Amino acid sequence: MRPFELTAPATVDDALASPGTFLAGGTTLVDLMKLDVLTPHRVLDINALPLRGIDAGDGLRIGALERMSDVAAHPGVYPVISRALLQSASQQLRNMASIGGNLMQRTRCSYFRDVATPCNKRVPGSGCPAIAGANRMHAVLGTSDACVATHASDLAVALVALDARVRLVGADGERTVVLADLYRTPGGTPEVDNDLRPGELISEIVVPRLDWATRSTYVKVRDRQSYEFALCSAAVAIDVRDGRVVDARVAVGGVATVPWRLPAVEAALRGAPATRASFEDAAAVAAEGARPLSANAFKASLLPRTVVRALLEVTEGDRA
């Protein structure tokens, strides 16, 4: 770790006044500083800022500094959010980690985390060893020739399924952005993860009200039962009436460079009977456009299976 200056602003204005890297739970930032991947000169501990509170009145508003564990345990959050969080990291990490930090976490690509190797995301133009290397965990959707790293947040997948927005405050004022639009696929600039402007702070996450999202779930497929990132995950919410799907939300993780919404699957579900057969039909298009790498071609098969499993689990009992 390189020496750095640490300050702890007490107000949002103070935090915005002096440029620096925000520290919330530190479970990504400090980790990467120890590995010499991130070398900020100034670190701003934002934990004293008033970015707290969970309000489940009309939709959901969650302060960016709320801890993953507290959000997961809140009775007002939709099941898909709670389950995505409870299947993330470990209880100890969830007690530390904030949801703002969660959305801003960096990829777990092992080359990104190892300064002895090249990586376009870490050092633009240095190359992407994952493409010909150890890429089993990597993405098959949204990739480019410059980077194939997944976005590792489970929460983000659930939030994208629910059309969540984030409120941002910066030196130039406030703005609200649809979360799905905030993330950037790597293209030719994999060093840019998202559209956050320099010094901009996430203050709040806003989930629009969706009454039928009380019937939602998050299925995470991974190499061990806990404390592991997704090989593939699916966030689904579904509105079934009289054995027919009225509406559905489907987003997937572990397979794409950004939290990946599947509008074509949603469209195929809408109006279809809530049966295993139609779930399978709808999920069949889930992996369309997948670009498999040497060790992760299986994700193209795992992806529709994960979507079907999630749909079956969430409609248990009311399938035709």
Next chain:
Amino acid sequence: MISRLDGPNKVTGRARYGADNNVPGMVFGHVVLSTIAHGRITAMDVAAARNAPGVIAVYTPFAPLRLRTPVSPFLGATWVPLQNTDVAHYGQPIGFVVAETYEQARDAAMLVGVSYDERPALTSMRDGLATAQDAPPAMDGAPPSLAVLAPGVESIEDALAASPVVVEATYTTATQNHAAMEPHSAVAVWESGGLTVHSGNQGSDLVAAALADALGLDLARVHVVNPFVGGAFGGKGAASTPAFLAAAAARDLGRPVKAALTREQVFTATATRPATVQRLSIGADEDGTLIALRHDSWSSTTATPGFVEPTSHGTSREWYATPNVAISQKMVPLHVPPTTFMRAPGEAPGSFALESAIDELAVALDVDPIELRRRNSSVAPPGKDLQWSSKHLDECFRLGATRFGWAERTRRGRADGDWLVGLGTATAMFPALRFPASVRVTLRDDDTAEVATSGADPGTGLLTVLALIGAESLDISPERVTPRLGDSALPPGGMSGGSTATASAGSAIMIAAPQAIDELLALASGPGAPFEGAELSYADGRVLAADGRRMTFGEVLRATGRRSIAAVGSSAPGEEMTKHSFSSFGAQFCEVRVHRWTREVRVSRMLGVFDAGRIINEQTARSQIIGGMIWGVSAALHEGLEIEESGRPANGDFASYLLPVNADIPDVDVAFVQYPDTLHNPVGARGLGEIGVVGMAAAIANAVHNATGIRVRHIPIAIEDLLD
């Protein structure tokens, strides 16, 4: 049964491990590792590191700490760092930065620049197979390839060709790291011309000898202390890089030095279990009686060949009654991290292949896998006259089958909702060995006793066992016995490895204790002593005279003005080796659930039933077995160090080198059939430190086949292996 004596210290954090020692004036060392797999270091730029805050010294092959290569009869030559510019694997120690604080040393180490003359590296087992070489002779001196053929049979090929049923398959197992909870570390202190090193290891006297050798010191001046060891599993047999560097730097700087590897460094700067490829051919009669067994093995090893995983020697050579058996062992030298022993070396990966193949034969013949094993049970290793001293494997299977509900198994498993459920089983065997060991038994004037040896308790429960066998041999309660170990100043206990410690140290106690008692009786009946001239016996911690007088040993010592009486007993394998073959045995069972859609494998039940002779302390014995069985799950479903073409480990940290978490492990059921094996040693106990891991991976793979119909011939088994 008593609770582990070191348990309270460990769970309360009072147990002081090597790196927990802090001494005045101590400085900290951080190891620098290579970032190529093969080549030569042409230059190292240490100016920035040297000028970084707090830095005291930067050692490199260009400015080294002089170390000689220690050689021991037991471990052969141990590699010492920084002695030349050659790089033979990625992550090889090439530098050592010493600073006032740990953080300063670590941060400065990041500033060291290295230039290499890189050469092509051979890192892939698959690519290396073409240039495989014969392995050196096995541990018992057997040639790498050997065959035992029935009279009139020309070759194993003939025997296979003449077999009505033949199964043939190739199996592979992954490189593994011991990943002990305590990373390799050392605190080295020089005082009045002598060196003391606090460092977790498997035998303090062996490490003391290695350090003395490396530093050119008289052995009497080196003191190695390791009362607690945070796991070893074979990975702490040899002296470690931190131990060599801390000791040498402490001498050079005249200050105590602490050095510890980071978790990531442990993956390449220590050693690993080799990767293996194994080809099995089994020929049998229609009723399942084996006719021929052929097991060809390849093991990865280092570029200058080191340890080779003896998979066929450790299993097919001995496990089944077969008139014809042929085994071979090759090695594949690669530019990969050093290879060494890991829990059940040979038997663990070897049994994955053999016990999967036996299951494949059972499927081919449509015979129950337990019945097939029973039909081919051996009374002696094939071609050997020496029968097993005590073998109750069939009973293990019988008992296990009942306890596990084996009768409910169907050929195609069953479904439970969206989960496919299958049962699997496998045999486990591990040779019963003993190493030379000496133990000192001391009777003290306060009516307590001490049992002391330099050997190590790397979590196995040896400390508790010393107290128990000591108490039994002295006929007093265990609370009155203080066990001591982990100190090279004590009588040499040898290596805690090979599942030998209980049998080796236990036998030595049983020699030392009667000697101490004899001396006590001589003292008590000596001139001027309370029982002068009397005929004496000993029981219950007391000296007894024929006339009914009695005194505790403490009373005798006090009456004769002695503080203590001590005797050292030594034991080693002996005559028994010419009379019998010795092994522990076990039957492993497991149930797995595979998700119909997403194909995760979950182990839902496990049982192991073992025949390991007498069990000295059921609690620590069970713990050992449970740990081993869990490691079997890990090997089957999680663990594998993936080496990239460049030689870099793709998953050299705990985020990506997967070990099972609690949620992956169901309740583990363990049972023992207890038949004391006094033909092997006077204690009657055979080893059980390693056998728990043996067979478990095959049992899981066999259960996966039962659940899904898919035979996976490599471990770890991953989701993609079960997708279509």
